[in-house]
């Protein structure tokens with residue numbers, strides 16, 4: 475993306491950002507521009523800082539240095555302004571976060587009830603539209619325990635879309651899903667992005683399922699962005715560090731921390 479891209483065409487911009495967790499620097503020197511309308515895959519080994527990067531976008535983590543701009547504004551620190559910005563960011567987490575004693579429809583209605591004063595019939599109509607968008611028009615009266623993993627993920631997606639956020643953030647949207655359900659979720663993410671004019675950022679380990687729908691990919695390793703480009707450029711890379719990640723090789727230039735490795739090899 476050119477440095478002259480008009481600000482209104484940029485959904486997210488990070489400039490020389492450093493993110494710490496406690497006393498430890500997780501990421502530094504992060505420069506990233508996400509164009510509006512695009513789908514960006516954020517890839518990298520476990521513990522490399524992908525979720526930490528998302529936390530900076532939602533204002534959950536304040537950068538130790540640098541600027542984070544989301545939807546045309548610097549991520550605010552004041553609580554009220556932050557809540558306002560967060561209404562524009564739909565978040566889908568791997569745990570789904572559905573409330574088990576509410577029906578599917580009530581779960582999807584929750585953000586609308588909390589953040590708007592819309593009358594009940596309007597909310598019901600919006601909920602029906604969101605459920606229709608994820609292919610679950612008739613599931614409104616079911617409870618989360620009655621859903622398959624893939625259906626539950628789609629309900630969580632409908633709920634994340636409830637307030638029509640222009641930016642969608644997905645943290646491991648395919649975790650725990652079989653290949654068919656994974657395919658359904660990825661194609662939904664892609665279709666919704668295009669049909670609703672969203673911008674999507676997908677943090678994932680599922681490189682091969684995600685790259686086909688992504689416009690851009692970044693790879694995070696060793697505390698920084700080690701690759702940024704198109705999926706085709708990623709697949710053609712000869713960078714040993716990026717290749718090590720793509721091939722899942724334990725030995726190479728990516729420094730895994732010892733605790734992580736001993737956990738994985740146990």
Ligand SMILES: Nc1ncnc2c1ncn2[C@@H]1O[C@H](COP(=O)(O)OP(=O)(O)OP(=O)(O)O)[C@@H](O)[C@H]1O
Nearest residue numbers: 495496500518519520521522523524525526527679
């Ligand atoms: N809330 C937190 N408090 C302290 N340290 C944290 C916190 N969240 C993450 N970390 C640490 O920050 C580092 C990056 O973690 P993060 O969850 O961002 O990685 P990730 O790439 O998303 O990993 P995974 O793919 O396993 O989800 C890890 O060392 C982790 O232990």
